[in-house]
Amino acid sequence: MVPNFEHQQHAHCESGVTANLLNYYKVPISEPMAFGIGAGLFFGHLPFLKINGTPGTTFRTWPGAIFKRVTQRLGITMHTEKFRTPEKAMEALDRALENHIPVGMQTSVFYLPYLPEAFRFHFNAHNLVVYGKEGNEYLVSDPVMEVATRISAEDLAKARFAKGAPEPRGFMYYVIDAPKKTDYEKAVQQGIKQTCFMMMSPPIPWFGNKAIFLLANKIKNYPKKLTQRKASLYLGNIIRMQEEIGTGGAGFRYLYAAFLQEAAEMMKRDDLQQYASELTKIGDDWRNFAYHAARQMKNRQTDLVSFDELSDLLRKCGDEEKAFFKKMEHIKW
Structure with a gap:
């Protein structure tokens, strides 16, 4: 388990994960500040791209952009990785946790059983933090949840390798180094x-x-x-x-x-x-x-x-x- 990792509920998954991870590394940042520095606000309507049978509409920038921009602009060194197989992805996650590193990752909400059923549809750009493992369960800080929760290894592997656009392919990311001073x-x-x-x-x-x-x-x-x-x-x-x-x-x-x-x-x-x-x-x-x-x-x-x-x-x-x-x-x- 990652010692002293603090779960905080937020309005949005990626900016919430960004805030939770960076605060763990003593880079104080609120979710709104992470969203703004990451230029998260956007609008797009793609009538030719059907998602769950309806035209794609987005009110935010593409997945992963917020975290990438915030860390670059604040001088934070990151590790990011995608995988060919669930086995390799879960092994890499376990290695990071053994080194007491909280790990952000992209998942499908459909395979997250701790979410209310009404929210579980095929959306593959949901971000969360895994900060520990106990037996066959991973400890999850999902910023849309009021409290931290758990998920089985099997369900997490499914969520990390869901099919459909955008395919997560086990994408995970974590902080390698953070400066003591940042130019906000x-x-x-x-x-x-x-x-x-x-x-x-x-x-x-x-x-x-x-x-x-x-x-x-x-x-x-x-x-x-x-x-x-x-x-x-x-x-x-x-x-x-x-x-x-x-x-x-x-x-x-x-x-x-x-x-x-x-x-x-x-x-x-x-x-x-x-x-x-x-x-x-x-x-x-x-x-x-x-x-x-x-x-x-x-x-x-x-x-x-x-x-x-x-x-x-x-x-x-x-x-x-x-x-x-x-x-x-x-x-x-």
């Missing part, structure tokens, strides 16, 4: 600049701010092109990715606003505090969209808005974020 302010600047770039600069319509308007157009056409059941499934997946799959609410907008607020206090900048307030209000509009989309999905007869109106609500979020990130792009450091 520089890392904050780099994280904000990259977030603005990724939201505003992609030239293709499936990523960044443009993708919000793409999805708005798609939603407007759902009644014309889809059956009522399929339209409901599509809306349900958008809501789930926005409000349930480790977002902290409003598609990570609240989490990123918390990062801006913390950065404002650290750097004594009133402008970042103002941006935090603005993004919180934008997050409220995202949540309003999710509320009405859920009522449409369930065909509630009261307070029901049309698909055209849902499209307009989403366009409002897109317009607000376009103006927001345009201003953020021009912050003077």
